[in-house]
Amino acid sequence: MAFLTNFYAFLFYFAAFVLVFGLIFKIVQYSRTPAPLKIPTTPAPTTRSGVVFRMTREVVLFESLFRGNKWTWIFGWMFHFGLFLVTLRHLRYFLDPVPFPIQLVQPFGIYGGLAMVVGLAGLWVRRFAVDRVKYITATSDHLILGLLVLIGCTGLLMKFVFHTDVVEIKSFFLGLYSFDIKPLPGDPLLLLHLLLVASLMIIFPYSKLLHAPGLFFSPTRNQVDNPREQRHIAPWAKRLDQQ
Amino acid sequence: MAKATFEVPALSQYTEVPPVTPDAMAHSAPFKSKDEWQDALGFPGELPEDWQAKAIDKMGDLLGKYRSLRVYMDSCVKCGSCTDKCHYFLGTKDPKNMPVGRQDLMRKVYRRYFTLAGRFFPKLVGAEDFTKEVLDDWYSYFHQCSQCRRCSVFCPYGIDTAEISMAAREIMDSIGVGQKYCNEIIAKVYRIGNNLGLPGPALEDTLEGLEEDVFDDTGVKVRYPLDEEGAEILLVTPSADFFAEPHVDGLIGYGKVFHEAGVSWTISSYASEAANFGMFIGSYANMRKLAQRIREAAIKLKVKRIVFGECGHAWRVAYSFLNTLAGPWDFLDPRYPVPQHICEFTYELIKEGKLNLDKSENDDKVLTFHDSCNVARASRMGTTPGGQFEIPRAILKATCNNFYDMDEDTIRDRTFCCGGGGGLLTDDLMEIRVKGAKPRLDALNNVMQEKGVTHMAAICAICKSQFTKVLPYYGMEMDQIVSLHQLVSNALVLTPGEDDEEPDEDDDLDKNDNDEDTDEAA
Numbered sequence: 046m047a048f049l050t051n052f053y054a055f056l057f058y059f060a061a062f063v064l065v066f067g068l069i070f071k072i073v074q075y076s077r078t079p080a081p082l083k084i085p086t087t088p089a090p091t092t093r094s095g096v097v098f099r100m101t102r103e104v105v106l107f108e109s110l111f112r113g114n115k116w117t118w119i120f121g122w123m124f125h126f127g128l129f130l131v132t133l134r135h136l137r138y139f140l141d142p143v144p145f146p147i148q149l150v151q152p153f154g155i156y157g158g159l160a161m162v163v164g165l166a167g168l169w170v171r172r173f174a175v176d177r178v179k180y181i182t183a184t185s186d187h188l189i190l191g192l193l194v195l196i197g198c199t200g201l202l203m204k205f206v207f208h209t210d211v212v213e214i215k216s217f218f219l220g221l222y223s224f225d226i227k228p229l230p231g232d233p234l235l236l237l238h239l240l241l242v243a244s245l246m247i248i249f250p251y252s253k254l255l256h257a258p259g260l261f262f263s264p265t266r267n268q269v270d271n272p273r274e275q276r277h278i279a280p281w282a283k284r285l286d287q288q
Numbered sequence: 289m290a291k292a293t294f295e296v297p298a299l300s301q302y303t304e305v306p307p308v309t310p311d312a313m314a315h316s317a318p319f320k321s322k323d324e325w326q327d328a329l330g331f332p333g334e335l336p337e338d339w340q341a342k343a344i345d346k347m348g349d350l351l352g353k354y355r356s357l358r359v360y361m362d363s364c365v366k367c368g369s370c371t372d373k374c375h376y377f378l379g380t381k382d383p384k385n386m387p388v389g390r391q392d393l394m395r396k397v398y399r400r401y402f403t404l405a406g407r408f409f410p411k412l413v414g415a416e417d418f419t420k421e422v423l424d425d426w427y428s429y430f431h432q433c434s435q436c437r438r439c440s441v442f443c444p445y446g447i448d449t450a451e452i453s454m455a456a457r458e459i460m461d462s463i464g465v466g467q468k469y470c471n472e473i474i475a476k477v478y479r480i481g482n483n484l485g486l487p488g489p490a491l492e493d494t495l496e497g498l499e500e501d502v503f504d505d506t507g508v509k510v511r512y513p514l515d516e517e518g519a520e521i522l523l524v525t526p527s528a529d530f531f532a533e534p535h536v537d538g539l540i541g542y543g544k545v546f547h548e549a550g551v552s553w554t555i556s557s558y559a560s561e562a563a564n565f566g567m568f569i570g571s572y573a574n575m576r577k578l579a580q581r582i583r584e585a586a587i588k589l590k591v592k593r594i595v596f597g598e599c600g601h602a603w604r605v606a607y608s609f610l611n612t613l614a615g616p617w618d619f620l621d622p623r624y625p626v627p628q629h630i631c632e633f634t635y636e637l638i639k640e641g642k643l644n645l646d647k648s649e650n651d652d653k654v655l656t657f658h659d660s661c662n663v664a665r666a667s668r669m670g671t672t673p674g675g676q677f678e679i680p681r682a683i684l685k686a687t688c689n690n691f692y693d694m695d696e697d698t699i700r701d702r703t704f705c706c707g708g709g710g711g712l713l714t715d716d717l718m719e720i721r722v723k724g725a726k727p728r729l730d731a732l733n734n735v736m737q738e739k740g741v742t743h744m745a746a747i748c749a750i751c752k753s754q755f756t757k758v759l760p761y762y763g764m765e766m767d768q769i770v771s772l773h774q775l776v777s778n779a780l781v782l783t784p785g786e787d788d789e790e791p792d793e794d795d796d797l798d799k800n801d802n803d804e805d806t807d808e809a810a
């Protein structure tokens with residue numbers, strides 16, 4: 046067991062490192078790249094707070110997707126909202142004591158897990174059933190869906206069929222904070238679940254999963270529609286003015 | 289006319305999403321630009337030996353300059369929401385005309401050279417080397433995008449394929465692969481001042497001719513001034529307004545509105561072009577250089593306000609970019625936004641009750657309104673979001689008794705492009721133009737059948753030219769497309785000036801001098 050424990054400890058340090066620094070690198074890159082022109086998709090809000098409201102609707106409700114395609118929206122939203130609940134539920138492994146709201150959300154996390162898997166399945170079916178979506182699908186798109194479905198299924202199996210020792214898991218992860226490596230239960234399902242989760246963390250900054258931070262930097266969504274009132278100019282464009 | 293060498297799609301009541309048919313439009317490509325024009329724009333004239341390395345360098349450069357490009361290359365999850373939104377896909381069935389299909393032409397190169405995944409596992413993530421075949425695909429399909437932004441409305445991340453088409457064209461220009469239509473025209477503006485290459489004297493003749501026409505028609509002396517220093521307003525309008533039908537009827541309308549408002553105005557021969565083709569080719573430098581001409585003209589003519597005529601992409605550059613490209617405009621009258629749209633100007637007068645409009649003058653028509661893509665999705669009019677939809681409709685309703693909107697899914701921010709925008713308005717791209725017009729014409733045909741609509745009003749020079757050319761392919765009449773200000777012009781009851789009662793001899797003299805030119809222009 047010691048080998049496996051050490052392996053997973055190392056794996057999670059590595060995955061966390063890649064995730065955090067990979068994302069920081071991308072976010073810094075996005076924020077350092079100027080948007081030289083005003084290109085909000087109009088009608089667009091004319092104030093900052095309007096933009097915050099628009100962005101909130103995009104993040105929480107997937108407003109544009111709703112206008113674009115109802116089926117994708119239903120499955121996509123189910124998956125993401127499920128993922129959100131699952132994430133909240135999982136916080137109990139990483140926080141001690143477990144905050145009250147996280148305790149409250151525990152039962153919903155299970156529905157979240159189910160919703161997540163159903164949503165993913167719906168999205169995956171579209172990749173075969175709709176010829177346009179099939180055309181744009183690359184192997185990596187299937188792999189990411191497969192990865193998430195497997196994570197979901199292994200998790201649900203642990204929840205409903207092959208229980209694992211969640212107390213021990215928690216002490217393993219809390220131990221990682223202080224480089225104190227505690228034993229991890231050796232259940233194969235758990236090990237698989239964790240292996241897949243670590244892979245997800247590693248690919249996150251190098252794949253289309255960048256859509257999550259990307260949305261916040263999208264100029265067509267995050268710009269205020271006020272070009273006549275306020276002159277907008279990027280540093281590299283300003284240099285042209287000075288020539 | 290309308291003899292097609294390709295199959296014109298049959299109109300349907302609602303536009304159906306066609307089955308994917310790979311390479312259906314792979315043969316379409318515009319004429320290539322030539323040395324002289326490339327040179328005038330600061331681009332090489334020929335594909336260099338090491339074009340691939342140069343193109344990748346340029347791509348890296350643009351990725352560092354445009355956040356849109358960087359974020360959009362990374363963010364697409366292939367959700368498919370945009371796949372059935374592009375009029376060119378709906379009209380051609382070619383999957384590379386699905387917005388995401390078009391983006392992927394660039395994204396596969398981006399992934400290959402700029403991402404870890406694409407460097408190590410190209411097959412897995414659909415990355416590809418930048419080969420000559422890929423470049424040919426780029427040339428073909430990035431010239432099948434009218435930069436209409438319909439895709440960006442429905443993408444959950446607002447991915448705007450127009451941004452990607454622009455970047456692709458800039459990259460191709462930087463390795464000597466330019467498009468004739470756009471680059472020749474930009475070179476013409478640098479030389480002469482407008483897209484049509486109309487020199488100052490020709491403009492003067494045309495405008496004098498208009499004055500006479502209006503006088504003959506109405507008995508009122510309405511002025512169409514050129515290069516008048518000290519005028520209050522500089523009108524910048526697409527050069528097609530000077531002679532093409534139905535554009536010129538719009539220009540006549542602007543003049544009448546200015547007349548009724550009692551403001552002095554002028555056109556500039558130096559900046560006699562509203563359309564800025566620098567945007568089509570994604571070249572910030574050229575777009576800026578073109579925009580600067582307007583600034584120079586405004587300073588030289590000592591005007592206080594700038595008003596733009598009816599044009600879609602031009603209004604995008606004017607509304608969204610002009611302040612960036614040629615501002616600050618602190619030397620103009622701060623009480624007015626810079627620039628203003630002619631519709632905003634007319635609408636204000638209507639609200640104040642300053643225009644005497646006789647709607648029955650347009651009773652021979654039943655109208656609908658085409659929201660031009662770049663006005664709808666890339667700009668605004670008035671002070672509230674969506675003014676670009678409400679203001680033109682308010683003008684229509686003030687000037688016509690019979691008005692019906694087309695299907696709600698095809699207007700306002702969901703409007704379909706006319707099929708000729710973004711630098712595609714050229715005869716060598718006729719097939720894509722005709723096929724791309726299908727979704728708009730489906731909707732038009734629908735209101736023609738159900739509501740008896742006879743005419744469609746537009747506020748864009750490209751839309752007007754495109755429909756004039758394309759409507760006959762679908763068995764419609766070319767003059768079913770009209771300028772919005774043509775309707776204003778018809779309905780407007782002019783106030784006679786002091787010297788209008790009896791035309792004096794001077795006027796008659798002018799008239800005889802210029803009769804021929806007037807005919808040419810009309």
Ligand code: HEM
Binds near residue numbers: 254258366
């Ligand atoms: C700010 C947070 C996020 C937002 C606003 C967001 C939004 C979206 C939207 C609108 C879609 C397209 C519709 C769909 O296919 O579901 C999508 C797809 C996707 N998202 Fe997210 N997402 C976020 C975070 C995440 C995270 C953290 C993951 C990580 C596991 C993720 C994984 C995916 C996947 C795999 C797809 C593609 C589904 C498919 O292949 O069809 N998303 N996301």
Ligand code: HEM
Binds near residue numbers: 154157208211238
């Ligand atoms: C290091 C991180 C993770 C750990 C330690 C972990 C651990 C666990 C454990 C122990 C269970 C069983 C719960 C029970 O028996 O009550 C579980 C369930 C589950 N896990 Fe994870 N997991 C992690 C990350 C993830 C991620 C990132 C996802 C989603 C992408 C996920 C999705 C699920 C699902 C859907 C379930 C079933 C529903 C539930 O119990 O919430 N897990 N996980």
Ligand code: SF4
Binds near residue numbers: 435437439705
């Ligand atoms: S911008 Fe318009 S023409 Fe270009 S891909 Fe998007 S919908 Fe099609």
Ligand code: SF4
Binds near residue numbers: 363387443
């Ligand atoms: S809608 Fe946006 S994210 Fe979805 S496939 Fe199209 S470009 Fe990609």
